[in-house]
Amino acid sequence: MSRFRVLVVGAGFAGYEAARALLRHRGLRGHVEVAVINPTDYFLYVPLLPQVSTGVLDPRRVAVSLPGTLPQARLVLGEAGRIDLQGRTVSYTDAEGGTGSMSYDRLVLTVGSVNRLLPIPGVAEHAHGYRGMPEALYLRDHITRQIELAGATDDPRECTARCTYVVVGAGYTGTEVAAQGKLFTDALVRRHRVLRYRDPPRWLLLDIADRVLPELDPHLSRTADRVLRRRGVEVRTGQTVTEATADGVVLSTGESVATRSLVWCVGVRPDPLVDRVGLRTIKGRLVVEPDLTVPGHPEVFAAGDAAAVPDATRPGSCTPMTAQHATRQGKTLARNVAASFGYGKARPYKHHDLGFVVDLGGTQAAANPLGVPLSGIAAGAVTRGYHLWAMPANRTRVATEWFLDAVLPRQAVQLGFVRSSAVPLDTESPELPRTQHAGRRPGS
Numbered sequence: 001m002s003r004f005r006v007l008v009v010g011a012g013f014a015g016y017e018a019a020r021a022l023l024r025h026r027g028l029r030g031h032v033e034v035a036v037i038n039p040t041d042y043f044l045y046v047p048l049l050p051q052v053s054t055g056v057l058d059p060r061r062v063a064v065s066l067p068g069t070l071p072q073a074r075l076v077l078g079e080a081g082r083i084d085l086q087g088r089t090v091s092y093t094d095a096e097g098g099t100g101s102m103s104y105d106r107l108v109l110t111v112g113s114v115n116r117l118l119p120i121p122g123v124a125e126h127a128h129g130y131r132g133m134p135e136a137l138y139l140r141d142h143i144t145r146q147i148e149l150a151g152a153t154d155d156p157r158e159c160t161a162r163c164t165y166v167v168v169g170a171g172y173t174g175t176e177v178a179a180q181g182k183l184f185t186d187a188l189v190r191r192h193r194v195l196r197y198r199d200p201p202r203w204l205l206l207d208i209a210d211r212v213l214p215e216l217d218p219h220l221s222r223t224a225d226r227v228l229r230r231r232g233v234e235v236r237t238g239q240t241v242t243e244a245t246a247d248g249v250v251l252s253t254g255e256s257v258a259t260r261s262l263v264w265c266v267g268v269r270p271d272p273l274v275d276r277v278g279l280r281t282i283k284g285r286l287v288v289e290p291d292l293t294v295p296g297h298p299e300v301f302a303a304g305d306a307a308a309v310p311d312a313t314r315p316g317s318c319t320p321m322t323a324q325h326a327t328r329q330g331k332t333l334a335r336n337v338a339a340s341f342g343y344g345k346a347r348p349y350k351h352h353d354l355g356f357v358v359d360l361g362g363t364q365a366a367a368n369p370l371g372v373p374l375s376g377i378a379a380g381a382v383t384r385g386y387h388l389w390a391m392p393a394n395r396t397r398v399a400t401e402w403f404l405d406a407v408l409p410r411q412a413v414q415l416g417f418v419r420s421s422a423v424p425l426d427t428e429s430p431e432l433p434r435t436q437h438a439g440r441r442p443g444s
Contacts, residue, residue, distance in 0.1 A: 004032050006337055007090060007104035009080045010271075011038040011066060013323040014304030015110030016392070017330030018337075023072050025334065027343035035074040035102060037092055041066050044133060045391055046323065048398070050176040050359070052136045053143070054184035055410045057401050059133055064393045076102065080111065083277050085297060106299055106337050109277070109286060110330065113268035113305035113321060122244035127264040130173055139263065141414045143181065146260055147188045148414075151195045161258035163189075163201045166249055167265060168241050170207035171215065172358060174265030175224055178205040180361035182231050188412055204234045204257065211237055213366075215320075216356055223366040223375040224358055268321065274306050282308040282318065290348030292333045301337060303329035303349075312350035325351060327390075357383040 008019045015036070022034050042063035051057040066075050078092035078100070091101045115129045128142065129135050143165070150162035165185070167178045185201035205212065205228065212228065212235060213221045228235050236251070241262070243250040248258040270284040279294060280287040285308035287295060292309065294300040303309065304326035308318040319325045332349045339346040355369040357379075365379035367386075374382055384402065388395050 003030075004105040004341065005103065006032055006034050006106040006108060007102055008034065008036045008108040008110060009083075009090060009273075010109070010111035010304075010306070011036050011040075011043050012110060012112040012304055013043075013326035014306075014330040014333070015108065015112075016043040016064075016066075016070075017327050018108050018110060018301075018303065018334045019070055019073055019330075020392070021331050021334030022337060023070060025338050025343065028338055028341065032341065033074060034070075034072065035076060035104075036066065036070065037076045037078055037080050037090065037102070038066065039077065039079050039095070040133075041075065041077060043069075043392070045387075045394075047172075047359070048387060049130070049133075049136045050173070050180045050361075052133070053139045053177065054180045054361070055140060055412050056180075056405045057398065059137060061394050061398045061401060063133065064391070069393055076100075080273055083107070083109075083273075085277070085279075085300065088299070104299075106301065106340060108333060108337070109274070109294075109300065109302040109306055110304045110326075111271040111273050111306045113270055114272070115264065116267045116269040117264075118266060120241060120243065123241065123262075123264060126244045126246055127168070127262040129264050130177065131268070137415065139177075141416065142261065143185060144188065144412050144414050147185060147192065147195065147201070151192050157258065159195075159198065160202075161248065162260050163195070163199075164204070164257065164259040165201065165261040165263065166204045166206065166241070166257060166259050167263045168206050169265035169267060170205050170209065170212040170235070170237070171265065171267060172213070174205060174207070174263070175212055175228070176359055176361075177263055177265060178203050178233050179224070179228055179231065179364070180359070182228075182233050183361045184410070184412070186232075187410055191409070200232060202234070203232070204236060206236045206239050206241065206251070208240045208252075209237060213358065216358075217368055217373070219373040220356060220358060220366040220368060223373075223379070224360060227360045227364045227366070227375075268305065270306050285318065291336050291346045292329065292349055293336070298340065301333050303333045309349055312348060313352055319349075319351075324353065357386050359383050359387075 008015045045062040048062045052059050078094040080092050082091040089101045089103050146162040150159045153159050167174045182203045189195045211221045212225050240252050241249045242252050250256050274286050286302045288302050288307045290310050292301050292303050305321045311317045311319045328351045336346040357367040359365050363377045363380045365383040367374045367379040367382045
């Protein structure tokens, strides 16, 4: 058997797991080269990003090295730009602006998702997105900077605006950012000589839905809502932002809120690359068969946020864009790629949700492992235990930093190496970088 190439485009949850499973497959060793095209040299464990933004974790802890954990894979740092299905090649732009192309015998499309923008005036210019490491690091710098600038001004209105944070979107990301961000700013203010005698920082969490975490079980929603309100977060359901400026936002109720911090967590949509492939899509996701192959192209596989995978547990629907599904789809995909080479038998993807976990910071969380509703410390322990189990590396370092955060004051300084122009919310502009991460949550 001659040496074949499996080309994985995107190293998010689905792509990373697919590449790892392919490299571990005994039958493929020596016969198949696994190549990965990804804009970074790491797999990002997205669920812990809020802890990077709030100073709990060092950013390296949530970045799993691709060369370190996939040493047999050929890593190409770049952004995929054009896929030639007839010629079986993928063109890309590398990390320094050069171009190249790679041929393939099997193509794995796992390009993930990007920020979902709405046509609201000023949002693209003034909101902060939340999809990758640059955004998380910038938000940490930004929050710290606003607190320090608030303490330096003699204008009470400016101080209030700088200490006001508006988060739009009460899904997983928005809920966790607001819950953990409130703890972070409260800790900063307590150690500030001037601000500790003023009103505490104000956090608003907005969502057009009628409750937080609308996609989850009502019990988890109520638990999260209770923790947020008790912590001092203003939860505004049935509301959103209708306009954003450099000095504040206007809400759908007509209320104006002076703020320098608008965090956009409305949701995600499939990477625009999927539309450019020229194949059938459903809401931007590539249509695939139950075995994750693309109709009419048995050499092309897709999974994760980029693929509309039929949900065997809910006939007629597609699996949701979650990391739990993306991870397991990656493993199934690898099995089916191997079967296409004559090793084993292909099988359709089928998976029941194992439950959900939402980390609310400190000892608080909301979780329902295997359908058992939990809250408080028990949920916090399950949530962190799940993350340690789900992470492919860095477990000891993460656990150590959690312990240190529990017993030592949190460090908060501006790192100063990430500029706002480097982390645009608008990921559609061709001259701006696009983040490729499959899935948002492993415990979902």
